[in-house]
Amino acid sequence: MVSAISVSTLQRWEVSSMAIGLIHQHRLWWRRRWGAERRYTVGWVLAAFFVGVFLFAGSRIGDTAVGGPRGNPSSDQPLVDLTLVENAKTKGAVCLDGSAPGYHLQRGFGSGADNWLVHLEGGGWCHSVDSCSLRKFTPLGSSEHMERQVPFLGILSNISSQNPDFYNWNKVKVRYCDGASFSGDVESEDQNGTILYFRGQRIWEAIMAELLQKGLANAKQALLTGCSAGGLATFIHCDDFRALLPEETAVKCFADAGFFLNGKDISGKRFIESFYDKVVQLQEVGKRFPDCISRMKPSQCFFAEEIIKSIKTPFFILNAAYDSWQIQNILAPAVSDPQQSWLKCKLSIQNCDSKQMEILQGFRSDLLKSLSEFKQRSDGGMYMNSCFVHCQTIYNVTWHSSNSPRVNNKTIAEAVGDWFFGRKITKDIDCPYPCNPTCFNLKLAQPYRM
Ligand SMILES: *[C@@H]1O[C@H](CO)[C@@H](O)[C@H](O)[C@H]1NC(C)=O
Ligand SMILES: *[C@@H]1O[C@H](CO)[C@@H](O)[C@H](O)[C@H]1NC(C)=O
Ligand SMILES: *[C@@H]1O[C@H](CO)[C@@H](O)[C@H](O)[C@H]1NC(C)=O
Ligand SMILES: *[C@@H]1O[C@H](CO)[C@@H](O)[C@H](O)[C@H]1NC(C)=O
Numbered sequence: 001m002v003s004a005i006s007v008s009t010l011q012r013w014e015v016s017s018m019a020i021g022l023i024h025q026h027r028l029w030w031r032r033r034w035g036a037e038r039r040y041t042v043g044w045v046l047a048a049f050f051v052g053v054f055l056f057a058g059s060r061i062g063d064t065a066v067g068g069p070r071g072n073p074s075s076d077q078p079l080v081d082l083t084l085v086e087n088a089k090t091k092g093a094v095c096l097d098g099s100a101p102g103y104h105l106q107r108g109f110g111s112g113a114d115n116w117l118v119h120l121e122g123g124g125w126c127h128s129v130d131s132c133s134l135r136k137f138t139p140l141g142s143s144e145h146m147e148r149q150v151p152f153l154g155i156l157s158n159i160s161s162q163n164p165d166f167y168n169w170n171k172v173k174v175r176y177c178d179g180a181s182f183s184g185d186v187e188s189e190d191q192n193g194t195i196l197y198f199r200g201q202r203i204w205e206a207i208m209a210e211l212l213q214k215g216l217a218n219a220k221q222a223l224l225t226g227c228s229a230g231g232l233a234t235f236i237h238c239d240d241f242r243a244l245l246p247e248e249t250a251v252k253c254f255a256d257a258g259f260f261l262n263g264k265d266i267s268g269k270r271f272i273e274s275f276y277d278k279v280v281q282l283q284e285v286g287k288r289f290p291d292c293i294s295r296m297k298p299s300q301c302f303f304a305e306e307i308i309k310s311i312k313t314p315f316f317i318l319n320a321a322y323d324s325w326q327i328q329n330i331l332a333p334a335v336s337d338p339q340q341s342w343l344k345c346k347l348s349i350q351n352c353d354s355k356q357m358e359i360l361q362g363f364r365s366d367l368l369k370s371l372s373e374f375k376q377r378s379d380g381g382m383y384m385n386s387c388f389v390h391c392q393t394i395y396n397v398t399w400h401s402s403n404s405p406r407v408n409n410k411t412i413a414e415a416v417g418d419w420f421f422g423r424k425i426t427k428d429i430d431c432p433y434p435c436n437p438t439c440f441n442l443k444l445a446q447p448y449r450m
Contacts, residue, residue, distance in 0.1 A: 078158060079149035080104040082175070085210050093202035095177035096132055096141035098195070101203040104150055104173045105214065106158060112168030114220040118211065118241070119156060119173045122228025122257075122391065126179035127278035129191045136196075141177050154392075154399035155225065155413070162396045165417035166223070170215065174207055174230075181233040181302075184283025198283040204237055208244055221250045223420060227391035228325065231258020235307040235315075236288060242313040252420055254316040254381075256393040257323055259304045260330065263366055266359065267336035272329070276302045305370045316381035316419050316426070317374065318392060318412060321364040322349055322433060324442050325390040331363050347444040349388035349433065361432055368429070375427060381419030383412055386430040387439035398440050406438045 084102040088094065095101055108115060123140045126132035135141025156171050157163040178184055178200030186198035208216075216222065224241040226234040238253035245251055265271045277299035280286055286298035291310065293301055300306060308315065324346075332342040345352035352360060364386070374380055385392075385405045392398035392412055398405060400413035407415070407428040418424040430436050 077151040077153070080106045080152050080173070082143075082146055082148050082150070084143055085206055088203070088206035088210075091202055091206055092197070092199055093206035094197045094199055095143055095203075096126075096179055096196055096198075097136040097144070098189070098197050099143040099177075101177060101207060102143050102146060102175045103207055103211070104152070104175075105211075106152055106156070106171045108168050108170035110168045112166070112170070114215075114218060115166075115169040116211075116216050116219040116222045117155070117166050117169045117171045118216075118222070118224050119171070119394075120182060120224070120226030120230035120233045120237075121173060121176040122226065122230035123176045124179075124229055125181065125276075125279045127275055127282060129194050129196060129282075132179050132191075132196050132198075132282070133194055135177075135179055139175070139177070141179065143175070143177060146175055146177075153396050154394045155416075156394065157396060157399075162400055164400065164413060165420065169221075169223075170219075172211060174226075176230060176233075178203055178283075180279055180283040180285055181229045181236060183233065183236050183285045183288050185287060186284050200283070201288065204233075204240075208241070212244060217245070219245060219249050221420075223252055223254060225254040225256065225393065226258065227256035227393055228258065231255040231391075232260065232302075232304060234258055235304045235311065238311050238313050238315060252314040252316070253311070254318065254393075254416060254420075255304065256318045257320070257325070257391045259317055259319045259367070259371070261326060261363070261367055261370060262300065262303045262305060263330060263363070265330065265336045266332050266342065269336060271333045271336060273299050308374055314379035314381075315374075315377075316383070316416055317371065318383045318416070319367065320389045320392065321367060321384050321386045321430065322360055322388045323390050324388050324444070327360065327363070327388070331359070349441055350443075357433075364432060381416065381426040383407060383415045383426065383428045384430060385412075385428075385439060386433045386436050388433075388441040389439075390442070392440075403440075404438070405436065405440055407436070 082102050082104055084100045086100045088101055093101060126135055132141065137145065139146040150173065152158065152171065152173070155163060155166060156173060158167050160167045176182070178198065180198065180200045182200040182204040184198040185201040189195050189197045222245055224234055224238060232255070234253050234255040235258055241253065242251045260272065262273055277297070280298045280302050285302060286293045289298070289301040292306055328346045332346055342356065345356045349360070368384070371382065375382055385407050387405055389398065397403065398412065400411045404411045407430045410428060415426045415428050419426040
């Protein structure tokens with residue numbers, strides 16, 4: 001969801017146009033939803049001038065692009081308050097800047113009163129002292145900058161027609177402010193003279209402890225989910241989540257757009273692996289995977305493909321075959337496309353020429369290949385539509401609506417519900433692009449061209 005690439009990997013004009021686009025669009029977004037709050041805007045403008053803004057530009061761009069067809073993001077969207085976990089600070093469980101972590105909780109009701117859905121927010125990763133420092137001026141690195149209320153849509157919606165199976169559950173959105181999928185843990189906050197806290201693992205533990213107290217400990221059914229970097233965190237923490245709950249609780253995990261492929265890019269380089277390598281080293285994420293790192297490089301252990309092999313809890317993997325974030329940052333990262341011949345194709349799949357399309361089909365095949373073992377698991381669920389999109393659970397237009405994408409005539413919400421409640425075996429693999437007319441394909445041209 002987030003263009004987590006370093007400044008040096010982008011052409012300068014691209015960076016500035018993205019930054020400007022972001023400021024403009026963030027202000028619009030903010031004004032429409034919550035009214036102008038200058039104090040945050042100032043922070044964003046500042047950060048924009050530090051250029052690394054596009055670190056999370058993708059996330060906002062994604063919001064807007066998906067928001068487009070949703071129409072005016074209006075006042076009828078239910079908003080849910082932020083809760084900060086101030087006492088987490090005593091355990092050193094803090095955001096990159098040292099501020100308290102937080103979450104949004106909406107209580108369940110009726111038959112859902114004892115069921116819990118925990119969603120882990122996404123937002124890319126930071127891989128250097130500089131890129132993590134930039135996040136301190138944003139919601140992705142500091143609760144000082146987090147929105148005090150957020151809309152709960154898609155899988156978080158409390159409207160039964162938009163979220164048929166989970167609408168009345170207790171629902172939590174855990175905010176992401178550590179830059180390493182809730183998995184880093186570095187004791188010292190002094191990173192060569194820069195103060196930065198790498199404490200994602202402690203944030204996970206502190207927030208789970210608080211939720212257990214608030215009723216999660218008595219859950220009858222529980223689902224851990226998340227998208228993008230939060231989807232990866234869902235893989236990483238799935239069995240931990242299971243272990244926190246009583247044996248009689250039905251616990252499952254569901255990752256949206258968290259299956260990042262450890263593949264080669266268009267120039268033959270392993271760009272994503274070297275990027276992950278920096279994240280993992282910087283935040284000492286390898287400690288999370290003691291078994292894996294005895295067998296392979298720590299950076300390889302940070303891929304869902306490896307993590308899933310040891311997960312014992314029932315799992316569902318949702319991924320678009322042409323995941324827009326992965327196409328932009330794994331398949332055709334800017335460093336590997338100095339002529340920018342992929343730029344148009346990266347913004348909208350409809351712009352891809354036949355040669356690029358062939359490469360995208362190869363990406364889809366590689367994705368399917370790396371999922372082939374998981375597909376055999378009897379407790380596993382899978383949904384891979386042939387759409388150009390990233391994160392499909394947190395918008396009602398992609399999760400469950402009359403114009404949502406369908407595979408085998410099922411929306412994502414229906415497929416996930418069928419799997420969670422054991423109504424049907426769910427392994428829905430779409431035919432290759434452009435065969436599915438129900439796809440919601442992102443068109444990212446506008447925000448990038450400001
Ligand atoms: C999405 O949900 C919002 C808020 O409930 C609603 O206003 C909007 O019409 C919905 N859009 C679709 C496509 O269902
Ligand atoms: C859904 O959430 C909104 C905002 O949190 C609240 O105003 C509304 O009453 C809720 N609807 C139901 C059916 O609980
Ligand atoms: C701190 O500096 C040393 C020596 O230049 C370097 O090896 C190390 O990676 C740096 N640490 C961080 C967190 O940047
Ligand atoms: C697809 O599902 C919808 C409702 O979920 C149903 O009305 C429709 O008849 C189904 N179409 C086919 C071809 O099965």
